[in-house]
Amino acid sequence: MSDKSSICVLVSGGLDSDVLLGELAKKYRKVQPVYIRQGLVWEKVELYWLRRFLTSFRRKPESSPSRLGPDFRRGDGITPLTILSLPMADVYGPHWSTGKKPVPGVRSHDSAVYLPGRNLILSVKVAVFAAMHRIPILAIGSISHNPFPDATPAFYRRWGAVLGAGLGARLEVIAPYRRLSKEQVIARGRNLPFELSFSCIAPHGRWHCGRCNKCAERRRAFSRAGVEDKTRYASN
Numbered sequence: 001m002s003d004k005s006s007i008c009v010l011v012s013g014g015l016d017s018d019v020l021l022g023e024l025a026k027k028y029r030k031v032q033p034v035y036i037r038q039g040l041v042w043e044k045v046e047l048y049w050l051r052r053f054l055t056s057f058r059r060k061p062e063s064s065p066s067r068l069g070p071d072f073r074r075g076d077g078i079t080p081l082t083i084l085s086l087p088m089a090d091v092y093g094p095h096w097s098t099g100k101k102p103v104p105g106v107r108s109h110d111s112a113v114y115l116p117g118r119n120l121i122l123s124v125k126v127a128v129f130a131a132m133h134r135i136p137i138l139a140i141g142s143i144s145h146n147p148f149p150d151a152t153p154a155f156y157r158r159w160g161a162v163l164g165a166g167l168g169a170r171l172e173v174i175a176p177y178r179r180l181s182k183e184q185v186i187a188r189g190r191n192l193p194f195e196l197s198f199s200c201i202a203p204h205g206r207w208h209c210g211r212c213n214k215c216a217e218r219r220r221a222f223s224r225a226g227v228e229d230k231t232r233y234a235s236n
Contacts, residue, residue, distance in 0.1 A: 006030040007137040008130040010122055011081075013050030014199040015218065016141035016177060019189030022057065023176075024139060025078050032135060034082045034126045039089040041099040042198075045206050047083070049198035054081055056193050086125050088115075096201070103202040104213040110147055113201065113213050119150040123159065123173065131169035138163075142175045143182055153178050182217065183225035194222075195230040204234035211235050 007024055011017040011033045024031050035050060037043055057078065094100040097115055104112035119140065130138050138160070142151045149155065153175070160173030177185055186194070199218050200208040208215050210233030222229035 006032070006135045007139055008032045008034055008126060008133075008135045009139045010126050010141070011035055011050060012141075012199075013046045013053060013197060014141070015182065015189075015194060015197050015221070016143055016185050018053055018192060018194070018197045019185050020139060020141040020177065021078065022189055022192055025057070029077050030135075031078045032082065032130075032133070033078065034084060034129060036122050036125055037083065037085045037087075038121075039087045040097045042201050042203050045200075045203040046198050048206055049196055051081065053193065053196040054078065056196055082129065084125055084129065086121060088121065106211060106213065106216040108213045110145065110213075110217075114148055117150060119148070119155075120159075123163070127163040127167060127171060127173075131167040131171060134169075136170050137172045137174060140173065140175045141177055141185075143177045143185060144179050145181060151175075151178075181224075182221035186221055186225040186227050190225075190227050194227070195232070208233045209235060 005028060007028045007030070009017065009021050009024060009031060011021060012035070021031065021033060033054070035047065037047075089098045092098050092115070096103045119142065123138065123140065127138055130136075140156070142156075156173050156175045156178070160171055163173065164171035180188075198208070199214050200212055201214050202209040202212045208218070208231055215233065218231065219229060222231075
């Protein structure tokens with residue numbers, strides 16, 4: 001990772017972006033988390049858990065001894081969460097992500113949860129934000145099993161150059177976990193409060209449904225990583 005002093009992190013409140021945020025907080029003086037609303041059905045719950053995670057991360061050690069472990073106590077450099085909007089319901093239309101169709105279930109393939117252009121669209125808006133605030137690096141928490149065209153290592157290498165050229169700014173796009181599995185990412189952040197992360201596409205109230213594609217992926221990853229899954233699932 002770069003040794004520059006500031007970095008912008010596209011966050012979702014999921015396992016991967018939470019670990020990325022925690023690790024970057026140890027390496028950069030200023031870490032700016034950015035969340036982008038798109039009008040998708042899980043965002044209100046996702047934001048609730050993201051705020052709770054950020055609050056726990058910033059808590060002073062004396063008020064919560066060893067809560068995050070020795071490797072994740074430095075939250076002073078994490079700036080307040082910025083929330084931006086980029087509505088996509090008008091493009092996605094009658095789609096599971098907008099609540100108009102059933103979400104992909106436990107046995108569905110990863111391709112079933114594809115949201116066309118998601119990384120492409122989100123990174124454009126957060127890149128403009130980073131350029132306007134003179135933040136030279138944008139980090140995204142994509143992992144190895146992401147099969148989509150806007151999440152490949154080649155895409156990120158080229159995309160950073162394109163965004164920088166289009167904005168007339170020095171901008172690098174990095175995806176440090178792009179060659180790691182979800183269980184490897186969990187193992188790296190095993191001292192983080194994973195029960196405050198959220199990665200469900202069909203929440204029941206504020207809880208994971210336990211029946212969707214993303215809940216199944218989450219359960220498998222914890223099992224393979226050998227880390228206790230403290231997630232509350234509405235369905236077991």
